[in-house]
Amino acid sequence: MSQSDDQLLKRLLAMFEVEAEEHLSAIAAGLLALEQAPPRDRAQELVETTFREVHTLKGAARAVNLGAVVAVCHAMESVFAALKGGRLALTPAGLDLLHQGYARVRGLLDGSLAAGPDQDVLVAALDAYAEGQEPATAMPVLTPPDAPSASPASERGTETPAPDVPALDTPRVGSRPTLRIATAKVDALLRHAEELVSARLAAGRQVAELGGLASEVAERVRSHERARRRVVEEGEDSPTVRLLKQQGDTLRWLSGRIAQLANAGRQDVRILGKMLDSLLDEAKQVLMVPVSVLLDPMAPLVRDLARAEGKDVDLVIRGGDLEIDRRIQEEMKDALLHLVRNAIAHGIEPPELRERRGKSARGTLAITVAQTEGGRAEIAIADDGGGFDVVGLRLAAAEQGLMTPEAAAALDDDAARALAFHSGLSTSGLLTDVAGRGLGLAIVQEKVERLGGSLAVESTPGLGTVFRIRLPVTLASFRGVLVEVEGACFILPTGGVERVARIAQGAIATVENRETVVLNGRTLGLVRLADVLGLLPARAVQAPPSHHTVAVLSRGGQATAFIVDRVRDEQEVLMKGLGPQLARAPYVTGASVLATGEVALILNVADLLAGAAQAPATPRSTVTVSRKKSILIAEDSITARTLFKNLLEAAGYQVRTAVDGVDAWAVLTGGEEFDLLVSDVEMPRMGGFELTAKVRGAAKLADLPVVLITSLGSREDKERGIDAGANAYLVKDSFDQGNLLQIVSHLV
Template sequence: MTRRTTDKKSDDLLERLRLTFQSEADEHLKSMSSGLLTLEQASSGESKSLIEAIFRSAHSLKGAAQAVNLEPIGSVCQPLESVLAALKAGRLEPKPALLNLLHESLDTIGHLVSTDAASLDQRLPLAAAAARRLDDALKGKSTNTEQPDEPVMKAPADTPYVAPNVTPETVRVSIAKLDTVMRHVEELLAPRLAASQRLLELNEAVSMLSAWKKQRARLQPALRVIEHSLQASSQSVVGEPDDHATANGATSRKQELSKLLEYLDSEQVQLKVIEDHLARLSRSTQHDQRVLTSMSDSLLRDCKEMQLLPFSSLLEGFPRFVRELAREQGKTVELSMQGGDIEIDRRILDAMKDPLIHLLRNSIDHGIATPAVRGAKGKPARGTIMVAISQKDSGKVEVVVADDGAGIDVPAVKAAASKLKNIALQDGGRMDEQEAMALVFKSGLSTSPIITDVSGRGLGLAIVREKVEKLGGSIAIESRRDAGTVFRIVLPLMLANFHGLIVREGGQLLVIPTIHVERVMRLDHSAIRTVENRETIPVNAQAVSLVGLGDVLEMPRSRTSEPPRSSTLAVVIEMAHVKVAFRVDEVLGEHEVLVKPLGRQLVRVRNVAGASVLGTGQVVPVLNVSDLLKSAMKQVFTPRAAGASPDGDKGEVTEKRSILVVEDSITSRSLLKGILETAGYQVSTAVDGMDGFTTLKTGKFDLVVSDVEMPRMDGFDLTAKLRADKQLSDLPVVLVTALGSREHRERGIDVGANAYIVKSQFDQSNLLDAVRRLV
């Protein structure tokens, strides 16, 4: 029994050690990956120290893996350490092929580290293959032939690398626990708001008592006059026998009045005692409320500071990402990063990871050209991308993503915008360059000549701006043709407490996030103008659509007739450069509120982001500004012509657009035909390029979906033949193929394909998205 208990304790200890090992391994892998990237561009003088640092990390990682019985990881770390030792001794040179192998080995170790210990044995072939490749590289390139049977290099036995034994000043806390504490601290807002409401009600009670006391005090003189009158009346009838009854009545009334005055005098004292007691309660409640506010604010601030992480934790993976994407596209790119030590809220970092990755991808895909193209323009073959973080003020940080690429082609942006139904170029397209460049943030706009898995869908920059503005930030763009593009993102250092504007509409209280409220306006009816059958109001010399908040939310109208108002109260909301004014009945003011989700039963309710409990205990809906603006724009721009379809996409599908699928594989042909027919398209098929071209000449089609590798005529030749035909030159072509190399993608662009979808990354949503954009 004792032995079983001991074994269980040993297993528990080993499990805890393995969790610690995962964190340590992640740090070593990040350090080695960063070191290898720096080594690629380091001078010979700097290489030695870099290789030494990478070698020590590999040595420490190997020892840590062996300590927790993770032999597959140790089996890769051993030859990795030997290769690094040979590099350190100068027996191997840091050539690109060898550095690529080292990167791949780190990826293998990363997969092994992330694998559950129970499933690690299944990864033994992966570890063995990585170790064999490292051994082969070591044997094939080693220049040391004097002692072939001994290890090429190993860490000196007398001077092993040992981390300094320092008492830790920090502890590791899981993010889930930290988030739980943060939610509990944020929950303190509810009792704080309730305390403020109780204080307000108590002060109102004190004011009511004081007003009542003043009114009562004004009765005292009148009662005294009545008392004196009765006293004089009773004295005037004394001694007159006939008036004894009258005198007795006056005396009785005087006695009753005296009792009343005596009670009122005593009540005055009691009122004073109650008033003093309420005043003391009000002062103590006010003090408690101030203390609660101070403590909750301080605790919330401390918890937010616990959430701060340096920007470097986000930037660590970017050099590798840029390197791999540039290599895939045959480009050479140098990534420069500055300001990584600036700390910011972890939740903001998490939210900004995808937007920054998209901006980097955008710079490589659209901005940086190939070395040959850059050389023809007199630029260095190596392109440059810079990510710089700087402190703006005490509460904001600026992130700059800049490249020295081709810049933004403004005429191409205008041309792409003119093709989209939801983007209208004002004044016949006569907009300045800054206004035109802002169009790149519109959803669906893309200047890419072809749709691929990397670009061309026109969604990326729209999502970037949406996420930035959702965090309370802003994004601006600067660009010069053939000089480069700069994106400037301003973010808060911490997520601010939620403030909402409480409004009343149709008898219902609603909360609008203050961050998106530009202003509140009260206008005379004469200021409302009708433009194209739509109400507008002037805001900063700009006509802004005016809609009723209740109408947008489809709230039932009150049946009681209200008197006409002399003015209109409007809340102007702006998000993602869309501005709409909402007519409301009443604005109750701005308050700090705690937003609660609606629960799993109501995960997604249109126009509603959640609910908030006010200090009075009343539950109030919190509006979703993004949905609200979409609903408002839909109401404003709903086609009024009879028979017009409010949903353009649905209208197109119901027209049964005709598509030809050209594919020699029966399975792939059936799959594509089924996907497109399910989406509402009319589909015909052809077995190869020659059959497809004949079918296109004899029928009418709106789009072609074609494979590339086919007998008789492949997809490239079919596309080129269509572009050379006068009748079919404008027919959109989507290539769906297994050929995913850069050369094949470029050939697809050269022959005139409109979209290029790789089968290994195939997703029916990608196909349907490309089809909807092209037909």
């Protein structure tokens, strides 16, 4: 094959992947609708529609030389042709065979299955069924147990039918004009639109400064006029009066002109704000897709998992038309899969047990999506099974050493149910492909909280369990509580903030050498957020204040009160990532530019709660910074530069920044004195190695301590940094703010 033919095939394969997703979704919807035994006219319509989808998929597969897919589709076509012509009746065993054909095609396309002898057996069985030979037994289930979706990466779908809802409509593929575009391009478009928020904030600040300048000049005009009136007795034609009049005219003109520019700037900022808000809303809508895209592929998975467990389960999906950010749906795919598997493995009982309990032998799993207040959505996953085994959870917690048997027995039912979210705890006596490792609910909770959501569980013994997941409908922004700690501003996601309060110094008690406080009748551990983050006091510590401001953070039944300097506000926050270099920065998940232009770090609630358990048992000793040491940071990444600057300023240092080595060298040789240089290694124009070498070669700077921070972690790179004259070398992949502060305090 020539190079041009190879490139053409690659383009065709990329196009085929998108097309196949649509056809597979429509085929799955058609088969599931036929399984509900619709009326004859409706059944014929579904057969015709699904027949066309299979035929089109076969033709597309042939165009890209996917012979195995063509073979299965051709055999399925024969069955649908016989059904359409009335030569064949659709039976449960035959429908199972068509489901297996669909599963085979799906597996061939996503790479989980390969052509082989078992495919030949399936094709032969389909051909025989098309000729009127009833399948003797159902074919073995081909769907991998952990497959989260019914198609490679379905972007569209049709709402799954349920026993208590009308029959499925014709698949929606092609029902409205669409434009296929790579999701990466849409993500980039939204990212650029979000970045314009910073430009709007900067423009607003400049207009505000211009307005302040206009007010200042106007005041100078009034002062000048008062001075002119004091000397007017010299005579209107005196040189002094004429000079003052000319100056006054100039100042009045300048004042008027600045005021005009300030007013025009305010108008432009208002127009820009409206346009930007509209752009952001429309860009977000591009990424909003019906949640049925996520939920529809669950139907065949539930069918296969239930069979593997020897259970009969009906899946009911409601609210699939609600639109949620595609990025959230992708993040939630695995979490919902865990909950579905948990409901089938642990919740819904086997048919014989259900009948003994007076229930229908066939269980029901319902997934309901609804819009809630504050631009959030709730996904409820409910089963009519036996409910949480709180007795088993208590026993498992004691047997696995999480707590003493006495402590486990003393737990109330809510606290016992919270144990299910502990990683590694399982009440299943068997380890299977579906359950038994005790990781599912812990993963779900972590996923939900990472998205700024919350997870709650309701369970009634003998009647069933409901998991309620509340999520934002878009990832572009979320609500956050702004708090100040040691002069720096941090953001706490409101989903993890239970409440804020003021407590008296006298209300703090010490229990087992740890500080506690009682709020609403509940005793909570008390720590200082600065201690957890490893921040040193920015100024000399005075006597303890009479009152403290605390933010109570909670997760999975665990709650701790964190002392902060003050709570600024609660507002909408636009989160920006920190980049791969700072992916492991403890306690930090991102950053945001506030309306004031200040960059604030967004903290991870789960990490803070874990860090609180490791905080010093006794109150920290006070540290007095007698004189602010001056540090120069050379870093080309604005995110990393801001992180280091905020961290060091919060620790009490005076910080100056430079965008690269050339800028840093100009600052160092400009007469300003510094006690330490912190530099990145890889920067444009001049890197950290070259900058360090120039510092060591300059007589006045030769003794300046240098710390290099970089993603280059090989032994050769470290040796090169030390050879260049660096006093310390930190690798960003293993970056720890405590290490940096320790090194800085040692060097200065």
